[in-house]
Amino acid sequence: MLEDIQEILLSSEQLSARIREMGRQISADYAGKEILMIGVLRGAVIFMADLARAIDVPVALDFMAVSSYGASTTSSGVVRILKDLDEDVEGKHLLIVEDIIDSGLTLNYLLDNLRSRKPASIKICTLLNKPERRKVDVQVDYNGFTIPDHFVVGYGLDYAEKYRNLPFIGILKPEAYKS
Ligand SMILES: O=P(O)(O)OC[C@H]1O[C@H](OP(=O)(O)OP(=O)(O)O)[C@H](O)[C@@H]1O
Numbered sequence: 001m002l003e004d005i006q007e008i009l010l011s012s013e014q015l016s017a018r019i020r021e022m023g024r025q026i027s028a029d030y031a032g033k034e035i036l037m038i039g040v041l042r043g044a045v046i047f048m049a050d051l052a053r054a055i056d057v058p059v060a061l062d063f064m065a066v067s068s069y070g071a072s073t074t075s076s077g078v079v080r081i082l083k084d085l086d087e088d089v090e091g092k093h094l095l096i097v098e099d100i101i102d103s104g105l106t107l108n109y110l111l112d113n114l115r116s117r118k119p120a121s122i123k124i125c126t127l128l129n130k131p132e133r134r135k136v137d138v139q140v141d142y143n144g145f146t147i148p149d150h151f152v153v154g155y156g157l158d159y160a161e162k163y164r165n166l167p168f169i170g171i172l173k174p175e176a177y178k179s
């Protein structure tokens with residue numbers, strides 16, 4: 001697995017320091033409120049687990065699974081819901097948690113979908129942001145790191161379901177791509 005990594009972009013120490021900062025900012029912004037964190041499966045799970053523990057206001061967790069990538073390094077542009085939320089979100093403060101925003105197509109779809117369910121508020125929190133690849137504009141409220149246009153893996157992010165358990169964010173060697 002490690003032999004497929006070209007370069008470590010963000011070490012586990014850099015990730016945890018930034019996530020603690022994000023947690024402090026989110027806790028201050030939501031003081032006196034409860035947050036319903038909506039994790040976008042599967043990539044966001046590891047970030048969400050760490051972020052939730054860095055927040056000191058009450059946090060409930062729910063998950064949606066959508067897919068637009070499959071075993072590819074570019075989005076198909078077609079977003080499908082594979083698993084919907086378990087909770088009714090009307091009147092709640094939603095914080096969508098993503099591992100990465102790339103084209104923006106996944107979040108654009110999710111935002112439209114969740115807005116129609118009448119929450120009290122919706123904000124977006126992402127660990128990584130690749131603005132160079134944006135196809136639709138997305139307003140990000142909490143951004144961990146802005147990164148250049150490389151295909152990255154680790155800390156939840158995969159290529160063809162591999163590398164999610166690496167404790168850092170690494171750039172994948174191009175020869176590790178099948179396509
Ligand atoms: O901004 P976009 O171009 O839409 O890309 C971002 C989305 O792509 C990845 O999910 P993926 O579909 O690969 O599923 P996964 O989380 O299970 O890896 C990532 O977790 C985001 O949800």
Ligand code: HPA
Pocket residue numbers: 069100101102150151152153157158159
């Ligand atoms: O760079 C990436 N790595 C893994 N999954 C992704 N989904 C969008 N961009 C990426």
